[in-house]
Amino acid sequence: MNVLDAETRENIDTIAGRYPTRRAAVLPVLHAVNDRLGYVPTEAVVELAELLELAPADVQDTLSFYGFFKQDKPQGEYRVWVCRSLSCAARGGEELLEYLCEKLKIRPGETTPDGRVTLEFAECLGACEAAPAVLVNDTLYGNMTREKIDELIRRVRAGTHHDATE
């Protein structure tokens, strides 16, 4: 049985068409798979490699270099990145990350048992003017406080948090 569905497979050729080599499609294709499955399991790596005419080790080599992709199990419904780089750290980013660890009872890189939240530290989210900054999936939140984090997590747990679409 294939891990990659028909739509993802079709998408691969569209993506590969933007580049003169099929290998160049590896990163965008990994993103496409990750968007679909929430992670990139080894089986997907093998299937991708075949579709891109590469050895599985080639795809694995690239994948493992980048911090974004998970392989062992799907990330939580919401991936919460807390910036710990200097501008945010100078305005309480590290304390915020520690607070979230205690609140969610997980460490960075882990997912809550209900599968809702994966907590991550981030190196410079590039939102330094709004430090401390937190990225939740595709939505950036600036000037975060414990109160704002509490409200955010409440909405995430209640399933009433929605990603920005524009």
Added chain:
Amino acid sequence: MTYDPVLLANIDKKDSHTLPVYQSGGGYRGLRRALEDMSPADVVELVKQSGLRGRGGAGFPTGAKWSFLPKNHPGPVYFCVNADESEPGTFVNRVQMELDPHQVLEGTIISCYATGASTAYIYLRHEYPLARRRMQAAVGECYAAGLLGENILGGGFSLDVHIHVGAGAYVCGEETGLIESIEGRRAWPRIKPPYPAVEGLFRKPTVVNNVETLACVKQIVDRGADWFRSMGTPPDPNDPRDPGSFGPKLFGLSGHVNRPGCYEAPLGITVRRLIDEYGGGVWKGRRAKAAIVGGLSTGLVTEAEFDTPLDFSAPIRAGCLGLGTGGVIVLDETYSMIDFLHNSCRFFAHESCGQCTPCREGTQWALEMLERIRAGRGRLRDLDLLREIGETIGIMPGTTICGLADGAAWPIKTALGKFREEFEGYVKEPTTV
């Protein structure tokens, strides 16, 4: 503050990111004029005349970079937009792409015309989802309006633009790391030469330019080289290699100031004026202790050095790596330099790509020493060992392939060089653990 922003002139308009609003302010007229009235060589010459230097960190003259492309190459020539803004304290490209993506695109199209590139890849970090959506939408608007694709504006020039999203690696901002990443590999920087202009993406001649640099190109085509040279710092007569620092610059101001933000000023504004006049001064009524001058990797200046002009040369005279990206991070008098250096060393140890031993090992050992010092178990000789690491890792001492380790070294060298007493005091008597 009598300066009227040019690069940021559009961003307060409603729907500033859309094509109609951009065009209502004169957008894409410069592209039309370039295509109708100028040869590609004319554009290269204009950019050379302007004295534009790359805004991404290295400050290399843009026109010179373009002219390194081989003449009469059969092609294709590739163009990469470096939108992998990842230097701590740097966010101005994000603001540009979110609020004025068409200015970036117009600069890209003009630059591709100048360099003969037929395909451009915008390498955009995944941490910028709004910038990605806005740039993608802007590209779509351009194709629909005949500003991208075949025969742009009927002028015979054709160009395709694709957005390539990163996956969380600082080293992708290094231009050959970026190229490797687009090619689908781990972003290990290449040994140079050959430089990308000769052998770059897919082994073809390639130009890599930063987002802000491209916005400057657009403004130079609109307003001329003399306008660009009317602001900034002229060449240092005592330094024959200094081409001067011309034009407007975006400064990302963050840390302990009252009004952090993205500000535009002529190159050469001092750190102090930026903090006081734009940033509303140091927060909580405190005094500043130090500031990062241009992104973490440039190192810091002390409060006593705040009259340093932010141009390409003066930060070097103040002991820093350079102007970098123009990301100024202010630290107030209560902030611990040990915490600062720990934060910096942790960042570079995390981001070292692992290809060169001095960087991979040096950044990790520096972090371990800082962890030890911070935990109250430091020794005075650790400080000398840290200095030694700072002086020996990097492309400038000649031990690594790219400049990442130099970026790790400058915070070490400037912090220990300028705040030695604080480090010694803490090692002898750790105050808080």
